[in-house]
Amino acid sequence: MRVTTFFVSFLFLATASISAQTAAVRSFDEIFPTLSADARKAAFGNGGYFKSYKVSVTDIIGSTQSKIEPHIIDAVLNKNPGYLVETILVIPDAANKYSLLDVYNALGKVRALKGRLYHSHTRKEDIPLFEEVTRIESDKKNVPVGDPPPASRIPPSETVYMRIKDANFGNSFYRGDLTLERRGLRYSLTNFKSLTKIITAIKAEKFTAQLYIEPISEGILIYALAGADVSSAAAAIVEPTSAIGKRLAVILEWITDGITGG
Numbered sequence: 001m002r003v004t005t006f007f008v009s010f011l012f013l014a015t016a017s018i019s020a021q022t023a024a025v026r027s028f029d030e031i032f033p034t035l036s037a038d039a040r041k042a043a044f045g046n047g048g049y050f051k052s053y054k055v056s057v058t059d060i061i062g063s064t065q066s067k068i069e070p071h072i073i074d075a076v077l078n079k080n081p082g083y084l085v086e087t088i089l090v091i092p093d094a095a096n097k098y099s100l101l102d103v104y105n106a107l108g109k110v111r112a113l114k115g116r117l118y119h120s121h122t123r124k125e126d127i128p129l130f131e132e133v134t135r136i137e138s139d140k141k142n143v144p145v146g147d148p149p150p151a152s153r154i155p156p157s158e159t160v161y162m163r164i165k166d167a168n169f170g171n172s173f174y175r176g177d178l179t180l181e182r183r184g185l186r187y188s189l190t191n192f193k194s195l196t197k198i199i200t201a202i203k204a205e206k207f208t209a210q211l212y213i214e215p216i217s218e219g220i221l222i223y224a225l226a227g228a229d230v231s232s233a234a235a236a237i238v239e240p241t242s243a244i245g246k247r248l249a250v251i252l253e254w255i256t257d258g259i260t261g262g
Contacts, residue, residue, distance in 0.1 A: 106258025
């Protein structure tokens, strides 16, 4: 019975891997057929298109105006976040230089998140958002491990753990779950410990970012939806969607540079 179960699981994962590599390439407009001209222009521009939401949400682009798989959106919405940030970005690639394997290898360069800047209105200067970033052995063992060398194939799924010294929250701990989807890759990022500095801003498992990355005819599409349940005390000090948006912007920059070699 165990042998049969293992074989079925292996066959399913292998089929998923082949499907992701052979599915017909879609265009941006096929995925977002009713997106406004301004939003589309921003998605193809430097930094991408960002939209923030607070509490009650009925018009998320991913669920109302796109062909992004619903389970990607639901992975955030099912946690009932009080604040959401949605973004769409296209990395131009008319020459088809970049592949899904390049995306996977970019996501593996965890240490490359270190030192990326954001503008601090409090300090009135650009400072590193993530001062230190390293993989750790597991959610139980805070032991640093190195990033792997570039891979030659994409696994059906993978989980990584990381410790990030955040400019606002100090040492923060995240779990990254990578899943090979039918047409692309999904990267789920969740805090497995509370984000705390003096006060608890976000409890464990209450921040989730879903990043979906798909090669399209115009280049590499990155769609992201991030949500958090932020404590009222923290929300009175820091604007939550701004804080989420800054971190999402740094993550998108990290992925883009990893893919393009920037």
